[in-house]
Every structure is written in C-alpha cells, then in structure tokens.
Amino acid sequence: MEFLTILLPIFMIFAIGFIGQKWIGFDIRSLSTMAMYLMSPVLVFRTFYQLKFEPTYMYMILHSALLCISLIGIVYLIGWWKGYTTTEICGLILASVFMNNGNYGTPLVLFVFGEKGLHYAVFLMVIQALIMCTVGVYYAAKGSPEHDGVRSALRAVQRMPIVYGALAGMLLHMFQVPLAPSLMQAVHMVADATIPTIMIILGMQLATISIRSLSVEKLSYSLALRMLISPVIAFAITWFLPMEPLLKQILILMAAMPTAANTTLYAVQFRTEPDFVSSATLISTNLSILTLPVLLALLM
Numbered sequence: 001m002e003f004l005t006i007l008l009p010i011f012m013i014f015a016i017g018f019i020g021q022k023w024i025g026f027d028i029r030s031l032s033t034m035a036m037y038l039m040s041p042v043l044v045f046r047t048f049y050q051l052k053f054e055p056t057y058m059y060m061i062l063h064s065a066l067l068c069i070s071l072i073g074i075v076y077l078i079g080w081w082k083g084y085t086t087t088e089i090c091g092l093i094l095a096s097v098f099m100n101n102g103n104y105g106t107p108l109v110l111f112v113f114g115e116k117g118l119h120y121a122v123f124l125m126v127i128q129a130l131i132m133c134t135v136g137v138y139y140a141a142k143g144s145p146e147h148d149g150v151r152s153a154l155r156a157v158q159r160m161p162i163v164y165g166a167l168a169g170m171l172l173h174m175f176q177v178p179l180a181p182s183l184m185q186a187v188h189m190v191a192d193a194t195i196p197t198i199m200i201i202l203g204m205q206l207a208t209i210s211i212r213s214l215s216v217e218k219l220s221y222s223l224a225l226r227m228l229i230s231p232v233i234a235f236a237i238t239w240f241l242p243m244e245p246l247l248k249q250i251l252i253l254m255a256a257m258p259t260a261a262n263t264t265l266y267a268v269q270f271r272t273e274p275d276f277v278s279s280a281t282l283i284s285t286n287l288s289i290l291t292l293p294v295l296l297a298l299l300m
Contacts (some may be wrong), residue, residue: 017203048169089272090143
C-alpha cells in the first residue's frame, strides 16, 4: 500500500499527458523532439557542469556499461538461436536493453530514497541518456530498412545534442569557467522543467500505443530481460563493486525499470520494429506496477 502512494504522484503526471492526448490530441513527435533536442541537453549540461566528480561515479559508469553489454549479448544469443533478422534483433535490443530511468526511475527514486537518492538517480539518468542517444540510436539506425551500414548509424549518433551538452558541461566544469547568474537562472529553469515535461510526454505516448500483430514470443523475451534478468545482472555487478548499500539499491531498482519511452521514438523515426517496441513500452510500464513493489520489498 505504501508503494502505491509512492507511485500515485508519478502516474498522476503520466495521466495528465494520457488524458490530454486522448481529449485534445497533440503532435507528440514535435514535443518529443523538443524535449530530446532542446531540453534534455540543458539538463545534462547542468548535471555535468555542477558535478563534483567522485570515484563512485566511475563505478556507476562501469556498472551501466557492463549491464548494457550483458543485455545486448543476451539479445544476440536469442537472435542467433531463433534466427531473427537484423531488424528484429535491433528491435529486441531497443525493447529490452534501455530502461526508463528518466521520466519514471528518477521520480521513483526521489519518492523512495529522498534527495540523497535523487543525486545518484540524476547522474544515472544522464548516463542512461548518453547510452540511449549513442548505442540506442546506433541500433535503431542499424535496424532501419533504409540503413546503409555502420556509417549511417554513426551519423545518426553524431546528430544527438545530449552528447554535446555533456561535453560542454564537463569542459566548463574542468576549466572552472564561471557562468553569469542570469544565464544559470535560464539553465535552471529549463533543466527543472525537463523531467516533468518528459513524464507528460510519456503519458501522451502511452495514449497512442496500440498492440498490433503482437509477437508473443519476442515480447516474452523482452519483458523477461527488462523486468527480471536485468535487475539480477545488476545485483551480480554491484556485488563486486565497492559502493554504499543505498547506491547498490538504486542501481538494482533502476535496472528493473520498464522499457524507456525514447526507444519508441527512435523505433518510429528509423522504422525499426515500431509496433513491437511500442507494445513492449506499454506492457512493461503497466507490468511494473506489479514487479517493482516486489523488488522494493526485497531491497528494503
């Protein structure tokens, strides 16, 4: 019951976008593009500009990289075993590997662990955003029917502004370049609005998803990887890393988040199994209401 009170504010914000999309109807692609290309880079910039780098952050980066590599490796094994095409493998990677740390995981950590947990969650969100806008975009472009190999996938990655926002923040932080108070006030305004905006957009995206030509087999693999196997792998990785228990709990919880909403956007933009990836996003988000309370009970 306590967990439901934690989830309620999150799903209320999702509901704003869901109801708004059903009642009024918005151009979700334009709003998603705005959040991804204009707002998210500002949030990432602020995070890296204000970040005081600690050894813990390197362990968090290592954890995220190992988790991503492990899940992609499992997907390739499944694809080889079942004889999936490149497009099917890339679609399964989009639906299984990338978790919703931003507009679901970060607010959840804030409600469960408070401000100290939010500090870790925001950094994890940035890491995941960088992984999605590089590795995720690469596989979305690679699985596209129009792709012309690795070169086109890499070109798609180069167009993602979040990477440049992170680099700008790191460089200004490294060389201790001060920013004018008025400029920082503008940065704070956009950065603070980013998470609520993408939460509302997720609600809009969920309102438009329909389950068509559902592949039960592939969806089962995706849900198992995202909701069950991913947190088990995360637990195994954290077992060997010297981190405080709170951070380990957050890493495992984040690994169990449903499929990231941005993967639906990538799948649609590159036409890489968009119906399958959308179905995985919708079902995993709804299924998380059952799986996350169990995981939190085990962690706490």
